[in-house]
Amino acid sequence: MPTSTFFTTDDGDIILRAGSESGTKHDFRVHKLILSLASPVFKDMLTFPQPPDQTSSDQHQLPVVDVPEPPEVLNDILRFIYPGEELPxxxxxxxxxxxxxxxxxxxxxxxxxxxxxxxxxxxxxxxxxxxxxxxxxxxxxxxxxxxxxxxxxxxxxxxxxxxxxxxxxxSSTDLLRLVEFVLTREYQGLHRIQAILDQPHLLDSSTCRHGETAQDYYFHLEKEVEKAFVGIPCVGFKDLFEVLDRITDPPIGCDPPPESADWHYESDDQDAFCCPLRPMTIRRRLTEIEEDLRELNRKLLDSFFGKGSGGG
Incomplete structure (x- = not known):
């Protein structure tokens, strides 16, 4: 285990010996002043006389303090509190x-x-x-x-x-809060996905020639979106649009009527000429799902964990 030269210098006035009785031990030659300034616990500990290092042949034997922390943990702690040390x-x-x-x-x-x-x-x-x-x-x-x-x-x-x-x-309170949040979020999230990709309204269009074909496509789309949401709770636009690559492409959507040149961009789901298999319609539904799930996540986090930062 590499250690800093700060912990091996001759001007150190105490040895911290890290490691358990059964594990590998490592000595850190350090300075009482720095330990005392960084830690009130060390400061109190060092007010008591410490036994000298009986394993050393040096005539000026330094006092030794045994600590149970593994050497790598104590090494990182010392690097945090010593001036001039690069933080681990x-x-x-x-x-x-x-x-x-x-x-x-x-x-x-x-x-x-x-x-x-x-x-x-x-x-x-x-x-x-x-x-x-x-x-x-x-x-x-x-x-x-x-x-x-x-x-x-x-x-x-x-x-x-x-x-x-x-x-x-x-605590049991923290554990229960997390479990209840996760179950509530998944339950409500799946219901919102189903509501947005629900089948009956897909046949409302009086001019759309896609009947069962649209229903079949949206059934497979719904299952893939649900799988993405369960796998990645904070599912984003990119994740949802990648879903489209995992299912068979839909048939070409119905063409808009000639008198509605802007229909492709402006129609909504209530438009009599809206075809559910147009690319813009499918992408709009995925966008609506992402926004809905993000808002659901925010509201439930605030409800279970309090308002403030932390939610996405």
Whole structure:
């Protein structure tokens, strides 16, 4: 494990020995003053006499403080609190969680903003493991990130979450709130998709020659849109339009009547000449679905998690 030269210099006046009894240990030669300034817990700890390093042959044996954190965690913590050190690039949520646990234990509040930002940056509609981010955010008091993580959650992300031990770190209230939100959002979202792509009104047009053909196309379109929504809760325009590539192209839509040159662009679903298989009609329906689902997500997030940032 690479460490900074700050933690091996001769002017260090104390040794932090990281690692459990059964694991690999690593010594960090550090400075009492910096530890005391960064952490009131370290400051109190260092007021008590510490035993010297019995494993060293140096006649000026430094006092040693054993800490249970893994060496890589303590190394990152020290890099956060030492001046002149480049901040570690923390990408994995497990590492973010371990550092937050250590920061909470030693009351090192200065590193919270960076770790909070790293946790927020780990969220993405394309990642399925939103539950771990939700747990971390609830555990360490980041409500805006908890709300954002909830908005990206789905029944699939909850069912397929691998580390079930996470549940012990959040309250039953936080867990129930997330489950209720996800189930409500999926239930209402599927109903809204069905309402927009509902079949009966497709035959309202008195001049459209597509009957069962339109119904069959919209049935397959609806199923693919529902699948996209369940897989990506914050489904966007691009995701929905990619759905069109996964189903058979519809027949060419009915031509507009000659007296209505602007019909292709201006007709709506109530227009007597509207053909449901015109490309603009299909794209308009997908656009309506995306906007409807985005508004549904926002309203339900505000309802379950309070108004404010965090929803998409």
């Amino acid at each position: 690039k923390i990408l994995e949520r497990s590492t973010i969680n371990a550092l937050l646990v250590a920061a909470d234990k030693y009351n090192i509040s200065s590193i919270y903003p960076t770790l909070r930002a790293n946790l927020k940056n780990s969220l993405s509609p394309r990642r399925c493991d939103t539950f771990s981010a939700y747990v971390i955010a609830c555990r360490f008091g980041f409500p805006e990130i908890a709300k954002e993580a909830a908005g990206l959650s789905s029944t699939q992300s909850l069912i397929h979450h691998k580390n079930h031990e996470d549940v012990q770190y959040i």
